[in-house]
Amino acid sequence: MDPDDIMFNFFIHEIPAMSQASGVVINTWDELDAPLLDAMSKLLPPVYTVGPLHLTARNNVPKESPVTGIGSNLLKEQDAALRWLDGRPPRSVVHVNFGSTTVMSKDHMLEFAWGLANTGYAFLWNVRPGLVKDGMVALPPDFYAAMEGRSMLSTWCPQQEVLEHEAVGVFLTHCGWNSSLEGICGGVPMVCWPFFSEQLTNCRYKCTEWGIGMEIGDDVRRTEVEAVLREAMEGKKGREMRRRVLELRESAVASARRDGRSMRNVDSLIQEVLLASNMPIKLVNK
Structure with a gap:
């Protein structure tokens, strides 16, 4: 406005x-x-x-x-993420990428980090330079201890191939259009945290028109991150989201x-x- x-x-x-x-x-x-x-x-x-x-x-x-x-892509891709995904159970990993321009506060970064860690799921998170407004936040040692052996932090990855990998179960995204299309084409339900521009419209369509996404509120809290990811991965709504996104994938x-x-x-x-x-x-x- x-x-x-x-x-x-x-x-x-x-x-x-x-x-x-x-x-x-x-x-x-x-x-x-x-x-x-x-x-x-x-x-x-x-x-x-x-x-x-x-x-x-x-x-x-x-x-x-x-x-x-x-x-x-605005950043150089790293193929290590694909090798890391190989051999992991189908639909067991949360892929997290907030795009190449979205920024967040240090508090939001920590809330997302602990929300992801508390789910118990494996996750692949693109933590690129410039993601945090006031410089990269130092995640606490107990976070790294909690994710050790089950998760990976990358600066960037070949996202199309990642989202098409059978190990990926949910995509936590900023709802940029390229990411939205890649998520649909991978047949992956999405958890949405839009930042600006068309991302908010894309989020609305995913959550209310197409039925393939769930939204996390602006004021990020680890309890909400954990709850929404659990529902998207294992809940009744998550199963319906997967059914609908696979239908869209077929049409694509x-x-x-x-x-x-x-x-x-x-x-x-x-x-x-x-x-x-x-x-x-x-x-x-x-």
């Missing part, structure tokens, strides 16, 4: 500009966002859904193509196949927008 908010003013500027475009490309698929896409199609130029983009690219781009070098996989709706939309985008306008196309692999 702040008229000086950066994202608010960004959208005030960008939304009218979208009407001047030849097409609008969105990283989603029709079954996930059908009501929104129907509404947008009445207001905007042709809308092309091409997602989930990481699956569309994986299924349809030759390995030797420069497109295979394109990614959305189908849409991203060579003959799926998203890939057909990519072809239409090329023919109807890029080639029709003689727009130069250049792929740069850096």
Whole structure:
């Protein structure tokens, strides 16, 4: 509700500009966002859904193509997390990642840490530089003692592969769109702690529209973290969340196949927008 908010003013500027475009490309698929896409199609130029983009690219781009070098990570991935997951029981690990831009207070960091430790579950937590507002918090020795042998702290990991690993049972996330799509495509229920921007909207859809998530309140408390994670991992609601996220995963996989709706939309985008306008196309692999 702040008229000086950066994202608010960004959208005030960008939304009218979208009407001047030849097409609008969105990283989603029709079954996930059908009501929104129907509404947008009445207001905007042709809308092309091409997602989930990481699956569309994986299924349809030759390995030797420069497109295979394109990614959305801002930090270098560490493969040790995948090796750590190997051999762990199915659906036994909580994956925790608050994204590349979210920050939290030292108090929140400690509450999340002890909430995770108190569940007794194994967890893989990406604790990147800059996650805490006032510098990295030193977690107490008794926390490390509590997690010894059953959990791993990493600075960053190949999240797509982690979420597709059979050992991962729940994803504790900030609800960024890339993470949301990767969670769905991994078939993993989500526990949500949105921070800003579209993350709050994504959280609402996961928790109330799609039925694949549960939310932790802004004022983080270890007791709530523990209780919500337990319900998501083992409770009745958690089982229903898993059923629904697996249904969404099936629709995502189908849409991203060579003959799926998203890939057909990519072809239409090329023919109807890029080639029709003689727009130069250049792929740069850096």
